[in-house]
Amino acid sequence: MKTLRAILPPLIPFVAITATMEFLVREGFIRSYLLPAPSAVFLAIWNNGSELAQAMLKTSAAALIGFALSTLTGIAAAVLLSSSRWVQKAFYPYAVFFQTVPVIAIAPLLVIWFGYGMQTVIASAFVVSIFPVIANTLSGILSTDPALRDLFRLYGATPSMTLFKLRFPAALPQIFTGLRVAAGLAVIGAIVGEFIGGGGLGSVVDIARTQQRVDKVFAAVLLASLLGLALFGLINLISRITLHSWHASEQ
């Protein structure tokens, strides 16, 4: 019953919009070669099930690996940047670079450096998703409660003690915020990488687009969105479990 109550609100607009779109395309108000009917999209998923499943697996793998790499590297980089103001000033601008460079412009470069294949797709997912990890982790580490920092200083805690026992755990909520953003971006990065480097859902979209098969394009895009959603949900779950004690309500 509780699950139904949670699902019902978002379900209603979904059903309404899908039904409207189906009607509009069937009656010819919207041209089917520009926007496919929802039924056509689901049919495309059904008819191309194994191809789409395989493609989704490939994209998922690349996005997950890229995301894992950007999590580890991003957190490590942020910890390093937090160590001194000089280090921050010297290297943070380069981290910003990862945020501002349009991935569609560097993806061809990635192919030149890493060749065709999954490694390029992973690299693309990594480049796109690392900045929010760095930015949020650094922000979290630097915004530690000053009173707690004083407390640690009072008892003579070394900088590394303060980092691992205080600043890093205190930064976890913000780290998870960064990971949530990075998860979606990793999927986008993987798809863009696949446009240029081949394979996965990106390749399905590219080929279907060339074949003018709008229904298949939408099918692949829908699955890519679901992938992003799933990854986001996974991070949320891990976040809730990890931070459980922070928010447990009064007994």
Added chain:
Amino acid sequence: MLRRAFLKTTPLLGFLASCGKSAKIRLALDWKPEPEFGGFYAAPFDKHSLEVEILPGGAGTPTVQMIGAGSAEFGIVAGDELVVARSKGNNVVALFAVYQDSPLGIMAHASRNLSSIGDVFKGGAVALQQGLPFAALLERKYGFGRVRVVPSPNGDITAFLNDEMFAQQCYITSEPLAARKKGVAVKTFPVSDTGFDPYSTVLATSDDTLRKNPAMVKSMVAAVREGWRAYLDDPKPVNEKMHQMNPSMDADTFAEVAEVQKPFIEGAPNTELGAMTKPRWDTLIGQLKDLGYIPAAIPAEECFRLL
């Protein structure tokens, strides 16, 4: 009834939106300004009382959909994509075929000593735009089991230059020249040798536009024809204009490509510029049905109009 009323109102709204300024005709290109579009930039639209805005394109510009959606009155399309569009209900019609023969080809390092297009698929890697009918044809004919197929780099030849076993889809008038300039000898295999030879760089419009404004479309074709004549006679001034818009290709290359593309445009002797014949369209339609790109053959005479 309601549907027709709705479809009637959308262009009306579009017209109302553009009221106040003279109705501009938009011509959407499917690539950046290059010699393959020279005649369009040379066309004397003013002389034919046409106000035309040429919209340059790039990788993946969906000109066929743009015509269908009404965001451009005219567009440049490939013959095969036009047929596929019509079979899906997007009624685009061809008016003027700039390229009598398809300039698509596969280029490979000359050092590999390949003798025919089939040899390309015996090993190494080949970059193809896999959704295209010609790629499906090549797969069917030669099989992709022994070669690694990767996405087409859209004109970039860096991977090609760095790897001897890397072949790529190209415009015969373009990438091979660039490769030679970088000191790599190439051998190019025209796709048309396989018998698949759609008209290319085709000026097209929608059935609707043609039906509602036949005089305007006729003037458009006339202007384009004159433009191509002028460009073929002397490409230099228009090349300069296009080079300004597209500095990624240097002036020398503009001149070279303009020269190399001439046989594709002029076609067999005594062919009129932009001409199209029913037998050519019939052949193409049959090939596309055979490849599974269209469920059933469509009437060739609906695909093109000679004005």
Added chain:
Amino acid sequence: MNAAAHAGVALRLEGVRRVFDGTLGKPFAVIAGMDLRIEAGEFLAVLGPSGCGKSTLLRMIARLDEPDGGRIVRDPDGDRAQTAFVFQDAHLLPWRNVLDNAALPLELLGVAHAQRRDAALAALGQVNLIEAVDRYPAQLSGGMRMRVSLARALVTEPRLLLLDEPFAALDEITRFHLDVQLRELWRARGMTVIFVTHSISEAAFLANRAVVMSRRGGAIKLDRTIALPNERTNELRADPRLGQEMKLLLDAIEE
């Protein structure tokens, strides 16, 4: 009870100065040359309006800040374990339970696990929180969290206990109870306590001696020994002598 083990620290402030950058970049002296002697084992309340420098004073005594002039002498001087600080909010680590929060100072000082566990339990016992040792801060009321903070401060058996308006955010009843509890802990251990507060009634109730700081510059306007019995219970709240002390303090602040 070993008096020597729980004995307090004597402090001598000589010409202590602390200068801050003002809003327009002009430096101004928050404390402009303060002299103050604090005996070992005293319970000193520090009063004054906002911005008078009482928190700054406390921080300098805790060695979290350095004076810009003058010096602060301690007797005995030495190890880190001897000073403890209680902040206005409990400032507990939300990812640790009550026991681990209380044990934190000993952990930072490198004390072994078993020992610090015992010490933490003892400290929590002193503030009557044994039944909550496994709970997390999010599950505690404000008052309970402050008691954990107190236990954390006491876990190193400090000679000097500094408190900066620790009960200000709590409701009055809880405040009254914690006042009594703090006073009892002081009586049992004999450490020096310096208690900064805004509350005149709290200062009078808790302290043996109260110092009122001036609005600017950190001058001492009043230094008074509180004339109330050593044992302070909530019965005292109705005692007219408490009111008299409060009036004296109030006058000093207001003049």
